[in-house]
């Protein structure tokens with residue numbers, strides 16, 4: 001009897017245990033089902049939310065498209081202004097570059113005046129430590145279009161001065177002076193300029209502004225170089241260029257009988273005479289007295305030449321090329337004999353008109369100021385040492 005009780009108890013115990021397991025499993029299954037339905041709900045909700053979001057995005061994108069369109073029209077409207085500001089910034093940037101040549105020159109002038117005077121009598125290569133030559137043209141900026149097809153524009157090439165001078169035309173007597181490049185680009189035509197009236201007309205585009213003076217070419221029977229003080233508006237000096245039988249120096253720019261240039265070493269005259277008719281001649285001038293210091297007959301032909309400039313005692317002559325819209329430095333003449341034509345860099349200039357009517361180098365900024373069909377253009381130059389060729 002006692003054994004049966006034990007057995008029943010055991011059986012009950014087993015059944016109870018079994019039942020508990022089933023209950024447990026059922027609870028778990030229910031819980032899992034619950035969770036599955038919850039997931040299902042959530043997924044559906046997510047899906048619909050996603051759909052809504054997508055719709056919102058589509059309509060927002062449409063709005064964005066519309067706004068973009070409006071923005072583009074606005075941008076087109078201010079495009080010219082942005083362009084101008086950019087040009088000015090780019091231009092100002094170029095003004096802050098290092099100027100090793102000029103620094104050396106300044107030191108020379110400060111510390112070694114007597115030495116320089118002695119060296120002037122000696123071989124020309126000893127005159128200055130300036131030995132830069134062009135490596136390439138890094139950038140070009142069209143600043144403005146003002147004036148006629150021919151003319152010249154420049155800053156004072158002897159020092160960092162903000163003023164800009166416009167010599168419009170090839171036979172005029174009125175210089176337009178702008179206080180800054182910004183004024184020049186901002187000005188409607190010449191409206192923001194101050195006018196300086198010269199006592200006589202200039203001929204061609206062969207003038208320079210150097211150390212607060214305008215140097216210009218005036219022609220009667222002889223070629224006259226006139227030095228005009230811009231501070232007190234008076235002619236300081238004038239001198240007949242002591243060479244006879246002049247012919248226009250560049251084949252393609254007949255108005256320019258003689259060209260003047262400034263480089264790190266001072267004032268130069270670029271000219272041609274009937275005696276050496278096929279080639280360009282070069283002379284170093286004393287900017288104070290207008291005396292000729294030395295003269296060279298170069299091997300650079302006049303034919304097809306449109307303009308020239310001097311950098312560190314090297315003459316670069318720019319010629320018309322067979323490719324339309326392009327000119328090229330095709331002949332160099334180094335008074336120090338360090339750069340030959342074979343070593344001359346390949347330098348191209350885009351152009352719109354038949355020829356550049358002037359190309360003026362500014363040693364303070366290492367920029368070329370060009371006048372091409374009434375467009376005032378800046379070319380930014382990259383230099384290298386002559387010896388590094």
Ligand SMILES: *[C@@H]1O[C@H](CO)[C@@H](O)[C@H](O)[C@H]1NC(C)=O
Pocket residue numbers: 146147148149168169170189190
């Ligand atoms: C520039 O010069 C040209 C020709 O010499 C002349 O026709 C034109 O009126 C001048 N323009 C200005 C703005 O002085």
Ligand SMILES: *[C@@H]1O[C@H](CO)[C@@H](O)[C@H](O)[C@H]1NC(C)=O
Pocket residue numbers: 229232234
């Ligand atoms: C102008 O100034 C220069 C020096 O800067 C002087 O030599 C000249 O006599 C002055 N001319 C006049 C007319 O005042």
